[in-house]
Amino acid sequence: MPRQPKIISVKRTSDKNKEDIKVLKRALKNKSTRPQIQNGKKYINLKRAVINPDCESKTVLTDSTWTYVEILLNQMKAEEAVTYWRQAKNFYIASEQLDLISKPLTTYYCLLNSTKALLKFKGVNFNLKHGVSGKRIDKQAKLQNEFIQIKPQGVLSGLCSYFGQQVNQNEPVHTIKDLFYNLPFIHRSFQLTYNSPAAYSELFVPIINPRFVHDKHRKKGWFEFELEKEHSHKRTLTRLQGFSIDRLYDNSEIYTLRRNKVFDWDCKRNIPQGNSFAKFGRYYRNIRKRLNYIYSHEDLWYIKRFDLQNHLIDKHPAILIFAAMHRLSELSRYQPQVLKRHLESSHSWLLTEFINKSMFQFIDVISSEITGHDFRMTGFRK
Numbered sequence: 153m154p155r156q157p158k159i160i161s162v163k164r165t166s167d168k169n170k171e172d173i174k175v176l177k178r179a180l181k182n183k184s185t186r187p188q189i190q191n192g193k194k195y196i197n198l199k200r201a202v203i204n205p206d207c208e209s210k211t212v213l214t215d216s217t218w219t220y221v222e223i224l225l226n227q228m229k230a231e232e233a234v235t236y237w238r239q240a241k242n243f244y245i246a247s248e249q250l251d252l253i254s255k256p257l258t259t260y261y262c263l264l265n266s267t268k269a270l271l272k273f274k275g276v277n278f279n280l281k282h283g284v285s286g287k288r289i290d291k292q293a294k295l296q297n298e299f300i301q302i303k304p305q306g307v308l309s310g311l312c313s314y315f316g317q318q319v320n321q322n323e324p325v326h327t328i329k330d331l332f333y334n335l336p337f338i339h340r341s342f343q344l345t346y347n348s349p350a351a352y353s354e355l356f357v358p359i360i361n362p363r364f365v366h367d368k369h370r371k372k373g374w375f376e377f378e379l380e381k382e383h384s385h386k387r388t389l390t391r392l393q394g395f396s397i398d399r400l401y402d403n404s405e406i407y408t409l410r411r412n413k414v415f416d417w418d419c420k421r422n423i424p425q426g427n428s429f430a431k432f433g434r435y436y437r438n439i440r441k442r443l444n445y446i447y448s449h450e451d452l453w454y455i456k457r458f459d460l461q462n463h464l465i466d467k468h469p470a471i472l473i474f475a476a477m478h479r480l481s482e483l484s485r486y487q488p489q490v491l492k493r494h495l496e497s498s499h500s501w502l503l504t505e506f507i508n509k510s511m512f513q514f515i516d517v518i519s520s521e522i523t524g525h526d527f528r529m530t531g532f533r534k
Contacts, residue, residue, distance in 0.1 A: 184400055186365035189373050189432070190422040196432070198362045198375075198453070199526055200517070202315060202440050202468070203274075206524035213530045217519035218244075224523055225273060233273040233522075240266035244511060252495055252507055253488050259511050260481035263474050264307060266518045271310045273522055278310025283319075286479035293493035295329035295503070298483075300475045308474050314521075315468045316437075326465060331476045334465045336444040336454050337513050338505050345502040352463060356444060356454035357383055357392065364432070366417045373417035373432065375439050376410040377453075383407075391457045411439060444469060447516040449529045470517045473510045480507065 189196045191208055199205035214220055218241045225234045243262035247255050264282070271278050283306020290297040302308055302323050309319045332342050336356045346352055359377040366373035376398060379388060384407040389397070394412050401408040415435035418425040424432075446452040458464070465472060483491040494503055519527060 186376065186400065189364045189366050189417060191424060192422055196364055200445055200520040201524050202437065203521060204524055209525050211526045211528050213528055215529055217515065217527050221519050221522055230273045233269040236265045236269035236272060240269060244515065247511060252504060253491055254484060255507055256477060256480035256484040260477045262511055263477055263514050266515060267307055267311050267474065270518050270522055271314060274314060276310050276314050278307055279305040281306035282478060283308035283310065284475050284478045286482050293490060293497050295332065295499055296327045298328040298479055299325050300328065300479050301325045302475060308471065311474065312471055315471065317467055328476050328479060330463045330465060331472045332502060332506060333463050334472055335469055337446045337509055338502060341502045341505045345499050353460060355457055357388060357457065359453050359455050362453055368419065371416060371418045372414040374411050374414045376408060379407045379409060381406055391459050392455060393459055447513045470514055473514045476506065477510060
């Protein structure tokens with residue numbers, strides 16, 4: 153019999169060539185990245201500070217921000233702010249030595265005085281009242297039974313004003329449970345404590361390599377970031393309203409998303425022209441409100457979902473930390489047995505994580521807002 157032509161072999165060769173072409177295209181596409189916005193030779197980066205960040209500065213490496221901030225305040229002749237800052241430091245040190253029943257009281261005064269230092273330094277007027285009240289609605293030790301309300305006057309309302317989140321007379325009442333749900337640094341603890349995804353869905357999506365980029369021909373800039381592989385799917389896109397896939401990149405495994413809204417960015421030889429900086433400043437503040445970070449030895453950024461209807465609180469995390477710790481400090485001072493019951497309940501670990509970690513997170517926020525800089529612990533390579 154005559155030999156049959158090796159059709160299967162030809163097909164396999166054709167398939168292999170197609171796959172090779174795909175790999176080549178992918179490699180060529182990956183080499184194309186959008187240019188990051190610059191001011192001269194300095195890149196303009198996302199920073200932890202919301203108000204007046206120094207977007208061109210390098211990260212400050214230090215194991216404690218207390219001395220760094222105090223030196224800056226002294227240099228600026230901010231005597232009242234220095235006094236409050238030193239008091240906050242003393243309460244911070246005292247808190248590290250206390251047990252969980254006593255710790256919320258001194259921790260709260262650390263938060264209170266560091267907030268006063270920020271507001272005094274930034275020239276924000278505030279009433280010396282605390283600006284928050286708390287109450288219980290049931291004898292059972294449950295976080296949903298502990299309520300707080302932010303008041304129109306006081307230190308906390310001053311902090312709200314600083315972040316551009318004004319407090320009105322009809323401010324809603326929130327439970328500590330909902331406050332904890334909206335805090336990224338204990339969100340994993342929250343999800344493990346309350347295993348009810350229908351009521352409390354994952355609220356924060358981790359993002360990688362956040363950058364401000366631009367198209368020099370269109371003279372437009374925008375915010376972009378990458379998603380982790382496990383989050384690179386269409387379901388995440390439906391959760392992040394106002395963002396879409398950037399088709400410039402290969403998105404077969406890891407998505408690169410961009411903010412749909414843009415800002416004017418006209419630059420020649422990386423020197424911004426006209427009012428480009430002013431346009432960027434407004435854009436930065438709007439996008440920064442949607443982003444959250446966890447204080448750590450590395451950059452841990454998250455974007456908060458706004459496609460959910462229930463349990464969302466549109467307030468900066470520092471405001472929520474302050475409010476929750478105020479209520480816990482009341483329990484520590486006036487009803488320690490109630491706090492003890494909370495710490496012996498099913499949500500003990502979540503509450504313990506908050507009490508132990510909130511002070512570090514809060515002081516990093518205040519330090520960044522006072523200085524405009526980012527801080528990272530020493531001894532780690534990014």
